[in-house]
Amino acid sequence: xxxxxxxxxxxxxxxxxxxxxxxxxxxxxxxxxxxxxxxxxxxxxxxxxxxxxxxxxxxxxxxxxxxxxxxxxxxxxxxxxxxxxxxxxxxxxxxxxxxxxxxxxxxxxxxxxxxxxxxxxxxxxxxxxxxxxxxxxxxxxxxxxxxxxxxxxxxxxxxxxxxxxxxxxxxxxxxxxxxxxxxxxxxxxxxxxxxxxxxxxxxxxxxxxxxxxxxxxxxxxxxxxxxxxxxxxxxxxxxxxxxxxxxxxxxxxxxxxxxxxxxxxxxxxxxxxxxxxxxxxxxxxxxxxxxxxxxxxxxxxxxxxxxxxxxxxx
Numbered sequence: 001x002x003x004x005x006x007x008x009x010x011x012x013x014x015x016x017x018x019x020x021x022x023x024x025x026x027x028x029x030x031x032x033x034x035x036x037x038x039x040x041x042x043x044x045x046x047x048x049x050x051x052x053x054x055x056x057x058x059x060x061x062x063x064x065x066x067x068x069x070x071x072x073x074x075x076x077x078x079x080x081x082x083x084x085x086x087x088x089x090x091x092x093x094x095x096x097x098x099x100x101x102x103x104x105x106x107x108x109x110x111x112x113x114x115x116x117x118x119x120x121x122x123x124x125x126x127x128x129x130x131x132x133x134x135x136x137x138x139x140x141x142x143x144x145x146x147x148x149x150x151x152x153x154x155x156x157x158x159x160x161x162x163x164x165x166x167x168x169x170x171x172x173x174x175x176x177x178x179x180x181x182x183x184x185x186x187x188x189x190x191x192x193x194x195x196x197x198x199x200x201x202x203x204x205x206x207x208x209x210x211x212x213x214x215x216x217x218x219x220x221x222x223x224x225x226x227x228x229x230x231x232x233x234x235x236x237x238x239x240x241x242x243x244x245x246x247x248x249x250x251x252x253x254x255x256x257x258x259x260x261x262x263x264x265x266x267x268x269x270x271x272x273x274x275x276x277x278x279x280x281x282x283x284x285x286x287x288x289x290x291x292x293x294x295x296x297x298x299x300x301x302x303x304x305x306x307x308x309x310x311x312x313x314x
Contacts, residue, residue, distance in 0.1 A: 040071045046165040052146040059142035079123035090117040092143045095131040103130035106151040127151040132166040217262040251310040257291040265304045
């Protein structure tokens with residue numbers, strides 16, 4: 001993997017952003033404990049897969065043109081802890097400004113970066129360093145670093161692993177954003193039971209029911225991808241808000257059977273359901289057959305209708 005540099009070799013220091021200037025990084029989303037936990041897990045995996053002795057990183061601060069290093073593994077000193085990195089400055093700031101991975105073989109001697117952060121880097125004894133931005137929906141959300149204490153080129157394998165770790169973080173953050181959006185959608189919908197009966201009298205009742213069913217299917221598909229237990233539980237609770245206010249009629253479907261039926265109810269094929277749920281198509285077929293047997297259904301459509309009558313689906 002080649003690390004891209006500006007045409008002049010990257011020696012020019014990026015201009016410090018002025019007040020109100022936009023540098024393409026996300027300065028609106030709040031940084032919370034669950035998000036930083038995602039960073040921490042990615043850094044640990046990065047060290048395991050590459051053998052890099054040091055990895056660290058952090059997320060963009062709310063409302064400020066900088067990211068702060070909050071997660072560290074393998075460090076010997078607190079020199080880098082809580083260090084605020086301004087966009088365009090140092091290696092990480094350059095990665096944010098360019099929106100792509102950057103690396104140097106000898107940090108303190110490099111002419112490819114500016115040197116505002118040489119002191120803490122030297123205290124930690126780091127020489128070769130790479131920085132990969134975490135980009136979510138074209139917005140930089142954070143940076144992952146990996147480092148050696150010797151001045152030697154970082155090979156393609158290490159760079160590739162760092163990019164993959166950043167992609168994992170991006171997917172986790174996207175999943176959390178989708179979850180929050182779906183929860184907002186659910187809370188905006190009328191409750192089932194009496195609320196649904198009233199909604200059924202309105203001309204737009206069909207559209208409301210369809211939105212509820214789509215939200216239910218999306219929530220069921222997304223919940224297993226959420227690492228944060230509290231958010232995952234909230235998603236499943238929201239699924240309950242969308243289901244009818246009655247006990248299932250003696251039918252006990254497994255959670256994955258409900259997941260598959262929710263996808264089928266939304267019009268997904270077995271292959272599409274497998275992709276959405278992160279399962280193999282054969283596994284989806286197995287869950288669907290099991291659900292159909294429990295529901296006494298002979299077709300997919302009958303299974304969905306029976307699941308709705310049983311209270312398993314909205």
